[in-house]
Amino acid sequence: xxxxxxxxxxxxxxxxxxxxxxxxxxxxxxxxxxxxxxxxxxxxxxxxxxxxxxxxxxxxxxxxxxxxxxxxxxxxxxxxxxxxxxxxxxxxxxxxxxxxxxxxxxxxxxxxxxxxxxxxxxxxxxxxxxxxxxxxxxxxxxxxxxxxxxxxxxxxxxxxxxxxxxxxxxxxxxxxxxxxxxxxxxxxxxxxxxxxxxxxxxxxxxxxxxxxxxxxxxxxxxxxxxxxxxxxxxxxxxxxxxxxxxxxxxxxxxxxxxxxxxxxxxxxxxxxxxxxxxxxxxxxxxxxxxxxxxxxxxxxxxxxxxxxxxxxxxxxxxxxxxxxxxxxxxxxxxxxxxxxxxxxxxxxxxxxxxxxxxxxxxxxxxxx
Amino acid sequence: xxxxxxxxxxxxxxxxxxxxxxxxxxxxxxxxxxxxxxxxxxxxxxxxxxxxxxxxxxxxxxxxxxxxxxxxxxxxxxxxxxxxxxxxxxxxxxxxxxxxxxxxxxxxxxxxxxxxxxxxxxxxxxxxxxxxxxxxxxxxxxxxxxxxxxxxxxxxxxxxxxxxxxxxxxxxxxxxxxxxxxxxxxxxxxxxxxxxxxxxxxxxxxxxxxxxxxxxxxxxxxxxxxxxxxx
Numbered sequence: 001x002x003x004x005x006x007x008x009x010x011x012x013x014x015x016x017x018x019x020x021x022x023x024x025x026x027x028x029x030x031x032x033x034x035x036x037x038x039x040x041x042x043x044x045x046x047x048x049x050x051x052x053x054x055x056x057x058x059x060x061x062x063x064x065x066x067x068x069x070x071x072x073x074x075x076x077x078x079x080x081x082x083x084x085x086x087x088x089x090x091x092x093x094x095x096x097x098x099x100x101x102x103x104x105x106x107x108x109x110x111x112x113x114x115x116x117x118x119x120x121x122x123x124x125x126x127x128x129x130x131x132x133x134x135x136x137x138x139x140x141x142x143x144x145x146x147x148x149x150x151x152x153x154x155x156x157x158x159x160x161x162x163x164x165x166x167x168x169x170x171x172x173x174x175x176x177x178x179x180x181x182x183x184x185x186x187x188x189x190x191x192x193x194x195x196x197x198x199x200x201x202x203x204x205x206x207x208x209x210x211x212x213x214x215x216x217x218x219x220x221x222x223x224x225x226x227x228x229x230x231x232x233x234x235x236x237x238x239x240x241x242x243x244x245x246x247x248x249x250x251x252x253x254x255x256x257x258x259x260x261x262x263x264x265x266x267x268x269x270x271x272x273x274x275x276x277x278x279x280x281x282x283x284x285x286x287x288x289x290x291x292x293x294x295x296x297x298x299x300x301x302x303x304x305x306x307x308x309x310x311x312x313x314x315x316x317x318x319x320x321x322x323x324x325x326x327x328x329x330x331x332x333x334x335x336x337x338x339x340x341x342x343x344x345x346x347x348x349x350x351x352x353x354x355x356x357x358x359x360x361x362x363x364x365x366x367x368x
Numbered sequence: 369x370x371x372x373x374x375x376x377x378x379x380x381x382x383x384x385x386x387x388x389x390x391x392x393x394x395x396x397x398x399x400x401x402x403x404x405x406x407x408x409x410x411x412x413x414x415x416x417x418x419x420x421x422x423x424x425x426x427x428x429x430x431x432x433x434x435x436x437x438x439x440x441x442x443x444x445x446x447x448x449x450x451x452x453x454x455x456x457x458x459x460x461x462x463x464x465x466x467x468x469x470x471x472x473x474x475x476x477x478x479x480x481x482x483x484x485x486x487x488x489x490x491x492x493x494x495x496x497x498x499x500x501x502x503x504x505x506x507x508x509x510x511x512x513x514x515x516x517x518x519x520x521x522x523x524x525x526x527x528x529x530x531x532x533x534x535x536x537x538x539x540x541x542x543x544x545x546x547x548x549x550x551x552x553x554x555x556x557x558x559x560x561x562x563x564x565x566x567x568x569x570x571x572x573x574x575x576x577x578x579x580x581x582x583x584x585x586x587x588x589x590x591x592x593x594x595x596x597x598x599x
Binding site: 086102 | 504
């Protein structure tokens with residue numbers, strides 16, 4: 001199942017002109033407020049009728065302005081999780097979930113209401129009214145309701161934006177499970193790079209109504225040329241690691257990455273589990289020789305792939321570390337002092353405490 | 369019922385019957401018109417709006433006379449209805465119900481329209497993405513949420529139909545047992561010597577019925593609003 005989108009729509013002060021495709025997994029639609037993310041999602045759901053365009057899921061056209069095709073929203077089989085949950089206030093949680101299933105095509109393999117309520121941790125809320133739920137609970141009910149409609153595609157428009165960090169942390173694991181267990185594509189709108197880095201398999205960066213960049217998540221996040229689009233402070237690559245051993249006496253976890261071993265503050269996962277790490281570019285230090293007598297535990301040999309010098313004092317450096325990519329942010333001055341260029345070998349140093357627990361997610365092929 | 373004379377009792381019973389029919393019959397139309405006025409986007413919307421509100425502004429005698437012209441036995445619609453369905457409005461209780469319905473219609477539409485405008489269209493969009501077509505979205509989402517408005521509008525229109533006088537007396541006159549509703553009866557009693565006691569009793573009943581309607585509508589609307597808010 002694959003989503004294909006091409007849209008053109010002109011508003012008074014803004015023109016939307018995008019084309020992209022979203023494979024299975026999570027495709028993140030990333031961009032600042034006003035870049036057109038919600039408009040794209042509404043057009044895919046059929047809540048907005050663009051002036052011209054084409055939307056197809058698995059080869060079935062839902063919108064084709066040339067052929068005069070417009071499938072109304074209720075016949076698109078697209079689940080939509082809104083930023084503001086939009087639970088029906090006059091129904092109980094159970095009735096809200098049943099509303100999702102009520103119009104769904106019959107299926108014997110689809111998970112039951114009870115199974116979905118269990119997965120989302122809302123089974124104890126079924127008899128409550130939406131008005132009495134917390135923001136995180138509402139969002140999980142909204143996700144369950146959308147899933148019970150057995151969608152071919154799931155749209156999520158900033159589902160975590162209105163929640164505080166603790167509630168976000170509560171929902172992210174459910175989204176990771178959804179990504180890894182569901183076969184349908186998920187289009188995930190966000191302006192938070194942390195969420196995108198944790199969930200996305202594919203990233204599409206929108207800027208002023210156009211696609212500025214699109215590609216596999218690991219490649220985009222490690223691309224120094226993408227740094228201005230993603231935000232200098234937030235930039236950082238993701239890579240996959242396998243838990244090798246716990247070292248309780250140090251409070252550390254040993255992980256294997258393609259270029260060697262890393263030690264991180266205790267990661268709560270069983271040995272052998274694959275996790276996704278996000279390493280901020282500003283937490284990576286470069287050295288031309290293997291450092292000696294240094295407190296940092298994590299030193300990985302690397303080859304410089306690309307350097308982008310910004311307008312300020314900084315430079316973004318993309319590194320090949322084994323099969324993974326790492327992004328480092330250093331000063332232009334140090335680039336000159338070290339005399340490195342694309343192709344140079346060097347060592348990437350990261351502090352063990354640099355990876356925050358919220359930057360560690362469940363594993364998924366991050367594929368470059 | 370020895371505290372009411374048969375004449376008085378017949379006026380009360382007739383008023384209740386007229387108001388009930390007026391309300392029940394106009395309710396579906398009022399919901400439809402309120403929906404069109406709240407959600408419709410077409411040229412002529414303001415014309416429809418004006419037309420609906422006209423009975424509120426026109427002198428009731430004018431409304432009554434217009435009804436007589438259109439729905440009288442020789443009026444275009446009245447003639448057609450009599451020929452086709454054998455339905456006669458002129459000088460019958462049905463005409464009193466029609467006059468009450470027309471006079472109460474703007475109040476009913478107004479209350480329902482306000483409640484429709486208060487419904488968040490985002491909830492209806494959410495229902496659509498879950499597979500509900502327009503009918504089911506209306507039946508399961510919109511309708512329950514506008515129920516307080518519908519009840520408030522219906523009770524207002526009921527009270528208006530009970531008390532309708534000018535248009536009724538112009539359209540269907542003041543025939544005892546046929547078109548002599550509460551206000552017409554009060555008026556008639558006041559015209560004859562010694563009728564004040566009867567008039568006062570009917571006035572008391574009018575006040576009681578109106579108060580009951582208001583209290584009931586407030587109570588019902590609040591109860592439903594609470595249920596919807598889920599508190």
